[in-house]
Amino acid sequence: MSRREHIIPGLSALTLVLALASLAIGPTGTGLGGGDQAWLILTEIRLPRTLLGLLVGAALGLSGAALQGYLRNPLAEPGIIGISGGAALGAVLAIHTGLAASFAIGLPLGGLFGAAGAMAVVLWLAGERGGPITLILSGVAIASLTTALIALVLTLSQNPFATVEIVYWLMGSLSDRSMTHVWLAAPPILIGLAMLARLGRDLDALTLGEEVAANLGTSLPRLRLLVVTGTALAVGAATAVSGTIGFVGLIVPHILRPLVGHVPSRLLPASALGGAALVLAADLALRIVSPGGGIRLGVLTALIGTPFFVWLVVSTRRELAP
């Protein structure tokens, strides 16, 4: 029991240390020492990057935990319901049409609209009375469609600079973001996080199946609406400012689940903190290993994520073996 009680304070401390390190470490050297230039670097470059790392990581971790709990499937992640695909498509269209170049927040705004559009279509397709299966099916359909449309935009793009920008943006990054990005992304992310964080009771009840959850007082249509809307707000806004950062929403709940006794409600806060810690750590690692920006954040999380996914498959296979 003691390990379970220490998990939240432990993750909070880890996240705090990583956030301070993220403020302190960069290509211009370490330390928070004086001078106007140092202050400018801290407030204009490192602070937005750190805040976005916290927000984006928490959004990915918490929505991953909520979706896995709702779908009762450890392989679920925010991408599966098509929201990140919609956000990516919206952002790519903003770059392609020149909207992103004409004003600073055109790109994230495009992402937000894309996420909202994907959410509306997924909810409509899944139907009012549909269960988790219809949600997955419509999510997968929208995710495939957005991938195809992004590919189409790339091939149709006649401006090679826009093409390069799209490809780079799709890889996901927290560099070169300003406080404007933070102010734009923070409200939807925080509202989404607040919606998802309150679902613990219903997700716990769902452990025993939909009928028992309903008997224990859970409204399944309301739960689904909150899961999808909360994820769309949090992950849609996160993707809109940071690009696609894969695997965080899959890995983080999976690693932390045994440490909280597999209880879905305890997994929610732990995954929010764990996601923030992982994104901050990956972003810090990039700054140290590849200060020139050669490796992108989304690429690094996928590089870490894929071997983990393979391990997940192998261990599931072992569990299922006779």
Add this chain to the structure above:
Amino acid sequence: MSVALKNVRLALGDRVVLDTVDASIPVGRVTAVVGPNGAGKSTLLRACAGLLSPVHGEIALGDRPIKELTRPEIARAIAYLPQERAVHWPLAARAVVALGRLPHDDADPAAITRALAAMDIAPLADRPISQLSGGERARVLVARALAQEAPLLITDEPTAGLDPAHALALFSLFRRLATEGRTIVVALHDLSLAARFADHILLLANQRVAAHGPPADVLTPRYLERAFSVTMLCTTVGEMPIVVPVSTLP
């Protein structure tokens, strides 16, 4: 808390499962719902638990129609244990039983301990449910429903997979809960258990209530042979009623 069904029709999709059901489930009694496969036992239970709305007719809980009750009110009034025994995450047995306290907004460790003890699973409380046998898991899930401490307990085939000792213990517990004033509804295939432990029988067959009343009146060859298409031996050993299927009717 009594349940009254007035001219109820229940359907799954567009298939009518039960029609013109008029029945009342008495307070402080054990009511057994029996009938052949597909007779609508589980559907009737789900409707009584407020999980399925009748196509027409009315189901009342005490003196109020069930559709007028709020979700939290239903959750505190009815504990429902389905036949399906899914537990999607490997929670500790105690954590599963604690889920029964969700409608009350208080964990009440005493209620959880009582439920664990009643189902003889206190020694397994800290084990993950994935490491328990089928029968042990079934007892943990019954304990979850008990921990809810609702005046109406609806259980669907709770003895499936239980060994004789635990099946007998469970029905003795149901009898005790009934004498404390709780209403127990249980769908059963074991007609001898129904004859021995139930106060009231609801026999379903051919989309209708074929008979209802005390076991001695309903569990007779006359009703059972028509409902199950099987010849039945209905007898007593000492004081104990026994119902045994003998051979299928042509």
